[in-house]
Amino acid sequence: MAITEPILVAESLPTIELDLLRADNETENKRLLSVCQNYGFFYLNMTSDPELCQLWEDMLSIMKEYFEQPLDIKMQDARNDDNFGYEPMGTEEGPKPKTRDGYESLKFSRREYLKNSTDLTTSIRTKSTPFFNFINQAHTITLLILSRLSTQLGLTGSSRFETYHADPGPSTSTLGILRYPKHESGISEPTSVGHNQHTDVGTLTFLLAAQWGLQYCSPQTKRWEFIEPRAGHAIINVGDSLRFPSGGELASVVHRVVPLKETQEEDRYSIAYFLRPNDDVTFRDATGKMWSAKEWHDFKFDVFKSPSTLDAKGQFLTGMMLEEERGRWVGVAGEGGVAVAV
Template structure:
């Protein structure tokens, strides 16, 4: 199955923001951060000033490889039928090509599990929960700091600051997602391909990845461009909530995952922390419709599973970034 005939185009426009400078509240770096979130919607975050953080990344990668190497029968013991915790097998959602299914399996840890101090898993990975909870703590702290720098640069005060909708002890659907894209072989069907184009159900997404496959629809070139993985660097992007909450000041950009070639020739692993607002926070979408964060989250995940039924033109998956504006309701989509 041919996945793409497009030429391999690598983005050269993505800026690099330095974690140590953000932590030091460096004004120039914070201005650079705002520019990246306004213009590209994505940026590299240089973590190399924090070797312990990079070591934690390595440890998580080793543990998740061991987990995904287990039989499907064992992994399914961790299936919870949830979008926020537990195991989900390959092929649960639509794939990146028509009439295909997705090409990844996931293991998810919710921030709610972290806050209560225990995982809802049952297999041996449960004993490793504290390791992944450590990353939730680090990623949550970093993304909250990024929100604070953006609020300050935009001149937001008091209750208008982005952090207000991310109160630590209020319910939220923030989630750590471990993703494995199995290589195509006699076990994994080549009809299971990548991750379909979408924008993220988050305020910010904090991604660790060492292999190729992530593309974004560049707002500058208007074409699909691969984002090169960089050692010691996370890739961070703006999600739907920040775009709507900022009145389109910040950019939630359409992206997807596909193999570099026609087949997935190697196992691909990525670690994503989806930093989300409190469940009852609300916003207006591009049509002016009011949503709570939980309503948006739940409906959009339904769309991931049934895009042809709920979102035939991909308008909802792409966060209303398509040129044709359509009105979205909980029941479906109407012109």
């Protein structure tokens, strides 16, 4: 995609090498901890694993075919659930005033993976193997990341992060495949746009996206910056359910999805595995309130649907940050800074 307008791009987002993590390289493990403390987001270079990169391509092919179906066909997979089934556009508030979200999604829960059978009913049911394979791979890699972080922080026994995700759970871990459809020509102010600003509910998010649109509010510059999509690289970010148990040591950073311009000029596809703790895991938020992982998940998803009424101060969508921390995000809600041409 040709980008002709200057945009603010995250130039210093670090890259972690998957092969070095797998080899338990001490230098890379230390870098991983530093990155999660200071950035909350990083690239994961997967090019050492060609099978995983090919799986990305396989899933994209099936996704495109699925989302091109008529809405009434896709609605046969609707389950009115946050963790599995189809969801059309417009179920949540959007990132701009008087807008709704601009994406549709299909989710496969890890519960379905563990029983090796999807609860979907359309033809996607017979094509679920690549998605289940990715759930397995992404789950293994995110647990590896947790293990390396636990060791670097000196955690032992039941206090290690990975123990919060032991099978059989249950948990709300899920795989989401999303399409942000391009806007029709002639629409100057679309009413369905992107994805509202938020921190992620869970522990770690493993994202694959080949098109622009993801922005994070950089802890370094305090400005919204686009994260460049890179071939063979996943984008990993820390969520609330890792930030809270770490006592704020690890950064769950505000992010959103918006078009590069006023309108979405091409279909944007993303694949996200959301690793989340077992439902009964408990932690304290930044105000000291105790939550179970399931309670936090359910409440925050309600907030996603109606933040203007349930979260007028932006407290929950941004991960229950303390007042002085939230002030940093409020001050950078608009665009600004020195533009970087891409």
